[in-house]
Amino acid sequence: MDYNGFDPGWQMAGGTRSVKIMIAGGFGTGKTTMVRSVSDIRPLTTEETLTQASADVDNLIGVADKQETTVSLDFGKIGINDQLVLYLFGTPGQERFWFLWNGLFKGALGAVVLVDTRRLASSFRAIEAMERQDVPFVIALNRFPDATDHPIEEVRDALDISTQVPVVACDARDRESSRDVLIALIRHLKERSDVAVESR
Numbered sequence: 001m002d003y004n005g006f007d008p009g010w011q012m013a014g015g016t017r018s019v020k021i022m023i024a025g026g027f028g029t030g031k032t033t034m035v036r037s038v039s040d041i042r043p044l045t046t047e048e049t050l051t052q053a054s055a056d057v058d059n060l061i062g063v064a065d066k067q068e069t070t071v072s073l074d075f076g077k078i079g080i081n082d083q084l085v086l087y088l089f090g091t092p093g094q095e096r097f098w099f100l101w102n103g104l105f106k107g108a109l110g111a112v113v114l115v116d117t118r119r120l121a122s123s124f125r126a127i128e129a130m131e132r133q134d135v136p137f138v139i140a141l142n143r144f145p146d147a148t149d150h151p152i153e154e155v156r157d158a159l160d161i162s163t164q165v166p167v168v169a170c171d172a173r174d175r176e177s178s179r180d181v182l183i184a185l186i187r188h189l190k191e192r193s194d195v196a197v198e199s200r
Contacts, residue, residue, distance in 0.1 A: 015083070016082065016084070016085055017083060017084050017085070018084075018085045018086075018087060019084065019086050019087065019109045019186075020087050020089065020107050020108045020109060021086050021087065021088050021089070021108065021109065021110055021111065021112065021182065021185065022088075022089050022090075022091060022104065022105060022108045022110070022111035022112070022135070023035055023074070023088055023089065023090040023091065023111070023112050023114065024091045024111050024112070024113050024126040024129065024130070024137075025091075025113050025114035025115060025116075025122070025123050025126050026115075026119065026121075026122025026123045026124075026125065026126060027122060028116065028119075028122070029114040029115060029116045029119075029122060029142055030114050030116070030142040030172035030173075031074060031090040031091065031114055031172075032045055032074050032090055033172040033173055034090070034112070034114065034142075034170075034172040034178045034181075035074040035075070035076040035088050035090045036074075036076070037172060037173055037174060037175050037178050038076065038078050038088070038175050038178035038179055038182065039076030039077055039078055039088065040076075040077055040078050040079055041076065041077050043074060043075060043076035043088075044073075044074065044076075045074045045075075045090075073089055073090060073091065073092065073104060074088070074089070074090030075087070075088065075089055075090070076088040076090075078179065078182065080179075080182065080183065080186065084186070086182060086186075089108070091104055091126075105129075105133055105135060108135060109136075109189060110135060110136045110137060110138075110186075110188070110189050111130055111135050111136070111137040111138075111185075112137065112138055112140050112181055112182065112185055113126045113127055113130060113137050113138070113139050113140065114140050114142050114172065115140065115141050115142065115155070115159070116142055116144060116147070117141055117142075117143075117144075117148065117150055117155060118144060118146070118147050118148075120155070120158055120159060123159070124159075127139075127159060127161060136185075136189055136192055137165065137185070138165065138166040138167070138168060138181065138184050138185045138188055139155075139156075139159065139161065139165060139166070139167040139168070140168055140169075140170045140172075140181045141155060141168070141169045142170060142171070142172045143169055143170065143171050152167045152168075152169065166184050166185075166187075166188050168181055168184050
């Protein structure tokens with residue numbers, strides 16, 4: 001991919017650029033799994049065991065088997081190539097931790113919103129946050145084994161998102177699949193950058 005004219009973030013030694021990317025989505029959509037699968041380093045995670053004390057607080061519909069939850073953030077890093085390094089920040093999904101999102105989004109160039117097609121409503125809040133904060137994003141449909149395979153355009157309509165927002169399918173457990181999502185986001189950011197330059 002040619003990055004000429006594209007200034008994605010901070011410049012590091014040797015001309016490498018680093019970019020802060022958010023991995024967002026609802027509770028149980030696969031954010032921690034994606035950061036773990038794709039990171040070149042051992043990721044930092046802040047997962048804690050779900051206990052009976054949170055039963056009246058967390059909505060476990062559709063994710064009843066979930067044992068742990070992110071309580072602050074997940075952090076990982078991946079080098080896309082010699083020119084570009086992505087720093088990944090995974091958001092907590094439960095409503096009681098949403099107050100952390102505003103701080104996490106500071107300095108982010110773009111985001112991946114993970115969507116569980118079995119529970120589309122669980123990602124509405126994340127999409128609204130992207131739109132409200134004007135953060136460019138792509139939708140990644142995390143294909144769970146028991147999920148119905150819906151056509152991408154049907155999901156786009158159900159989520160009521162612009163045709164300008166890329167929608168891709170992925171398996172958050174798979175490194176290559178997760179990497180492809182990040183590449184789709186970088187392409188989207190570059191296209192937006194090119195359009196902005198042309199409109200000047």
